[in-house]
Amino acid sequence: MNSVKWLIRILLVFYLSHFSFPADTISLHHFIQDNNHQVIVSSGNTFALGFFSPGSSRNRYVGIWYHQIPDKTVVWVANRDNPIKDTSGILRIDGRGNLALFHKNQTLPVWSTNISTAGTRNSVAQILDTGNLVLVQNDTREAVLWQSFDHPTDTWLSFMKIGFNLRTGLNQVYSSWKSPDDPGVGNYSLKMTQGVSPQMVLYKGSNPLWRSGTWTGKRWSGIPQMTQNFLFRDSFVNTDDELSFSSDAKNASLITRWVTKETGVTQRMIWNNEAQSWIINAVPTEQCDFYGYCGPNSYCNPYLGDFECTCFPGFDPNHPKHGT
Incomplete structure (x- = not known):
């Protein structure tokens, strides 16, 4: 090999090693542009991060979705x-070390992780096989500066939580999209309540629609389906530092999600690979599931026929024709 070819090879190796990057990472030298249809994909090909348009909308958003499920399922x-109204979006690490979304040549970001402690352009953003997008320091990859799991939208995945970090004030709430064409914050939200008997509550605006009941030590009292749970590892934490609930798939190959829908229900979904479809369980499913359906002095029994509501002893129905 002559000296010129040798020098070219050395320079090429140096160039590729200096500017190469993992396929799951956004760094200072690697950003993704919408007009180039670029995405990053987690190391196990489970999740992808990139630009998308929901439903029939032409608006552009940055999202995370399952990489190997045929229909794009955004989480x-x-x-x-x-x-963003066109395909000029760029997602990159900005000068302060934050992951930020920019539109055309504008200097102010459309969206940013906005962490004041990032403080360095050495930050990298990485999409993990759990579906979590993390911002870390490139030299250590240990301390997480920011993560999408702390800022959920409508979808609850394994290893995510609902509830409160009582030290930092973080409140993890799952809010519906406005519509299948608009992922903006919608009318419905699933939250953890604080107090003597914490529970999960589905709200429409500020009005409760459904509640999980209190934690029995093994399950939520209002979700009897949790009695024999062979698929999920459920954990309820109530300490001075944290009030939370998590429900993780015991089998890492199980694809599952819990979604707060714009239709006013929350759905637990499991992917059936053979049928190429989701198995769905939803609440509320019947009238007795709705919060306060029978009023304060009666109880609801769905097996009573036309009149589900029965007054407690000592009380009479306000509306005899309806049984309450």
């Missing part, structure tokens, strides 16, 4: 209330 959206 997280960055700029859900701030869409």
Whole structure:
């Protein structure tokens, strides 16, 4: 090999090693552009991060979706209330070390992780096989500066939580999309309540629609389907530092999600690979599931026929024709 070819090879190796990057990472030298149809994909090909348009909309959003499920199933959206109207979006590490979404040549970001402690352009963003997007320091990859799991949209995945970090004030709430064409914050939200008997509550605006009941030590009292749970590892934490609930798939190959829908229900979904479809369980499913359906002095029994509501002893129905 002559000296010229040798020098070219050395320079090429140096160039590729200096500017190469993992396929799951956004760094200072690697950003993704919407007009180039670029995405990053987690190391196990489970999740992808990139630009998308929901439903029939032409608006552009940055989101995370399952990489190997045929229909694009989005589980997280960055700029859900701030869409970009064209394909000029760029997602990159900015000068302060934050992951930020920019529109055309504008200097102010459309969306940003906005962490004041990032403080360095050495940050990298990485999409993990759990579906979590993390911002870390490139030299250590240990301390997580920011993560999407702390800022959920409508979808609850394994290893995510619902509830409160009582030290930092973080409140993990799952809010519906406005519509299948608009991932903006919708009318419905699934939250953990605080107090003597914490429970999960589905709200429409500020009005409760459904509640899980209190934690019995093994399950939520209002979800009898949890009695024999062979698929999920459920954990309820109530300490001075944290009030939370998590429900993780015991089998890592199980694809599952819990979605707060714009239709006013929350759905637990499991992917059936053979049928190429989701197995869905939803609440509320019947009238007795709705919060306060029978009023304060009666109880609801769905097996009573036309009149599900029965007054407690000592009380009479306000509406005899309806049984309450």
